[in-house]
Amino acid sequence: ETGVTQSPTHLIKTRGQQVTLRCSSQSGHNTVSWYQQALGQGPQFIFQYYREEENGRGNFPPRFSGLQFPNYSSELNVNALELDDSALYLCASSPSGGRVETQYFGPGTRLLVL
Amino acid sequence: KQEVTQIPAALSVPEGENLVLNCSFTDSAIYNLQWFRQDPGKGLTSLLLIQSSQREQTSGRLNASLDKSSGRSTLYIAASQPGDSATYLCAVIIQGAQKLVFGQGTRLTINP
Numbered sequence: 001e002t003g004v005t006q007s008p009t010h011l012i013k014t015r016g017q018q019v020t021l022r023c024s025s026q027s028g029h030n031t032v033s034w035y036q037q038a039l040g041q042g043p044q045f046i047f048q049y050y051r052e053e054e055n056g057r058g059n060f061p062p063r064f065s066g067l068q069f070p071n072y073s074s075e076l077n078v079n080a081l082e083l084d085d086s087a088l089y090l091c092a093s094s095p096s097g098g099r100v101e102t103q104y105f106g107p108g109t110r111l112l113v114l
Numbered sequence: 115k116q117e118v119t120q121i122p123a124a125l126s127v128p129e130g131e132n133l134v135l136n137c138s139f140t141d142s143a144i145y146n147l148q149w150f151r152q153d154p155g156k157g158l159t160s161l162l163l164i165q166s167s168q169r170e171q172t173s174g175r176l177n178a179s180l181d182k183s184s185g186r187s188t189l190y191i192a193a194s195q196p197g198d199s200a201t202y203l204c205a206v207i208i209q210g211a212q213k214l215v216f217g218q219g220t221r222l223t224i225n226p
Contacts, residue, residue: 035214
């Protein structure tokens with residue numbers, strides 16, 4: 001059974017560009033959540049996808065968007081990148097039923113916006 | 115709005131000491147509380163989960179307590195080892211929500 005994987009591991013972009021981050025959920029998990037972790041801070045909830053539909057969203061602007069595919073993998077898209085978007089982006093998957101306390105986290109993608 | 119605070123932000127102790135990490139939250143209507151460990155450049159590993167009806171959970175040298183009425187949780191680490199060096203995060207799940215609300219973490223260093 002493979003764990004949660006994320007790609008790429010690191011990414012450098014310039015202000016105004018667009019970025020797509022990818023997450024493959026753990027086998028059998030149909031719920032994916034995305035979190036943003038700024039340096040020295042705890043993760044902040046961006047949104048959750050359950051069976052390909054958005055199932056909750058945190059306090060992030062619409063330029064943060066997502067997708068979940070039939071195989072339950074997911075993408076996080078960020079448009080018009082800002083310097084403050086520099087952070088570690090974490091993906092977490094959970095089993096059928098979407099119980100948050102059974103989330104498994106991936107290693108994250110570190111995004112640097114210059 | 116639920117806010118989670120962890121004190122101290124950083125802690126450095128010699129190997130072998132027992133230590134306590136603190137977590138406080140503003141809204142007692144939580145579903146449960148989790149403690150995580152984060153190693154540099156890595157994702158989060160769940161250490162202990164305390165249901166809202168429970169007072170404490172233990173796993174090996176780790177013991178976590180929960181006092182909902184006062185909005186506090188503690189993580190007790192016994193006989194600390196250099197391998198315990200990491201950032202420790204607490205997170206609460208609000209009743210009816212499907213997200214974790216995290217504190218900012220405590221960066222722990224155990225000196226050999």
